[in-house]
Amino acid sequence: MEKSKGQQLSDELVYRKKNYFEVASKDERDAMFIYAEGYKAFLDAAKTEREACEAAVEIAKEAGFTEYRFGDRLRAGDKRYFINRGKSVVVFRVGTKNPEKDGFRIIASHIDAPRIDIKQNPLYEDSGMAYLKTHYYGGIKKYQWTAIPLALHGTVVLADGSKVTVKVGEAAGDPVFYIDDLLPHLGGEQMGATANKFIDGEQLNVLVGGLPYADEEVSEKVKLSVLSVLNRDYGMCEEDFLSAELCAVPAFGARDVGFDRALIGAYGHDDRVCAYPALTAVVNGESEHTVLAMLVDKEEIGSEGTTGIQCKVYEDLMEEISIALGANFRKVRAASKCLSSDVTAAYDPNFAGVYEKKNSAMISCGTAMCKFTGARGKSGSNDASAEFVGEVRKMFADAGVVWQTAELGKVDAGGGGTVAKFVAQLNIDTVDLGVPVISMHAPWEVISKADLYSNYKAFLAFMK
Secondary structure, three states, X not given: OOOOHHHHHHHHHOOOOOOHHHHOOHHHHHHHHHHXXXXXXXXXXXXXXXXXXXXXXXXXXXXXXXXXXXXXOOOOOOEEEEEEOOOEEEEEEOOOOOHHHHOEEXXXXXXXOOEEEEEEEEEEEEOOEEEEEEEEEOOOOHHHHOOOOEEEEEEEEOOOOOEEXXXXXXXXXOOOEEEOOOOHHHOHHHXXXXXXXOOOHHHOOEEEEOOOOOOOOOXXXXXXXXXXXXXHHHOOXXXXXXXXXXXXXXXXXXXXXXXXXXXXXXXXXHHHHHHHHHHHHHHHOOOOOEEEEEEEOOXXXXXXXXXXXXXOHHHHHHHHHHHHOOOOHHHHHHHOEEEEOOOEEEOOHHHHHHOOHHHEEOOOOOEEEEOOOEEOOOEOOOOOOHHHHHHHHHHHHHHOOOEEEOEOOOOOOOEEOOOHHHHHOOOOEEEEEEOEEEOOOOOOEEEEHHHHHHHHHHHHHHHO
8 A cells, every 4th residue: 555645754754763673684683693692602701801801802812913012013904902901902903094084983882890899808707607798899789789699700919929810600510609688577677778778888798608617726617718718729818818809790691581582681781782892893894994992991980090991091002003103193083983882771661760761772773872971961971963973873874774862861860971071082073872771780681682783783884
């Protein structure tokens, strides 16, 4: 039946989001599912920023990328990676285009995620059990981290300066760890509290042992038993906790969600669901531009420190690349463009009241562009220009990328930030683009395979 004039006009003029699964060809849908398998393997190997950095470097090395150090010569076609303190990595390709005229194409994502950090003097015994005291990292709902299996990951620098890696709770035969919660039979007072008071930060103590050391002369037998295992397996004594970076993360791996396997549940989608496509786009894609995937640390606590995006090392790296190519860095910055690739909130019909549906990201409708982030009156936001949004929009249209726009939620409901404003401070046009997430910052988050693949395709289009 022929469409009416009004229907034709509506098709031409009205904006509607598209479900990527519905409009994708069979081959493209198959590609989504294949791509997701590589992503799930990356997630399981990369539960901390150190592990994500190591996994990213391995992927880059397998594709022929070599390590870059300041002062190295560069030429068109070079494929390099730069490691910052083992916690962040920049993977880049040198293009043929004039960087002063065409700039760099930058994709900036973060590889840290909310977790439970172990304190520097953590180990104690109480009532026949041994615990580690903790300090949570990033914005979490504390009650979500109780009564689930946890794995212990991290690095310990011993008294002699040697470094050991700890990873317990992931292999099939490993023990796991645990944060206690109160039984409902005695939880009347707890259940009457507000959610942020269900459990206090100082109650997030990780259960690590319960076997007394076989010596009647010892006063803290369970603590000593735990220390004896740590000494046997890692050469540690209690003092070595002082120079350790240890954290507790969910012990479960990435899994398909739903009868149709359209979704992925995992720890750490925020923001490895953007970091992995950024990495693989630079590794697999082709471009005449010089392109960089910046996989950085510390975004969840404000992008601080020597490995967060505010550190001058990333600006120094871009300047070094510019100098190696004989270009003026100020001109390169002014001509460069960046996608700050971080996740956004997917519209959740179970909690519809905090979303403004018309401007929310819908699951499976593609990667989501956030023109601005911040809180309430756009506080702390990089508000991208109409010109740059229009430019990116055309890139995606030309490449057939299915994408959408989004805000985090209702104007006065809260807010959040990304690395965008820090990149923009370098006089680089920047806009946020990332995958919609259900249950963001929970120990297990959910994303769509369609949105993951859309993100990857968007990065390939942006690079070109």
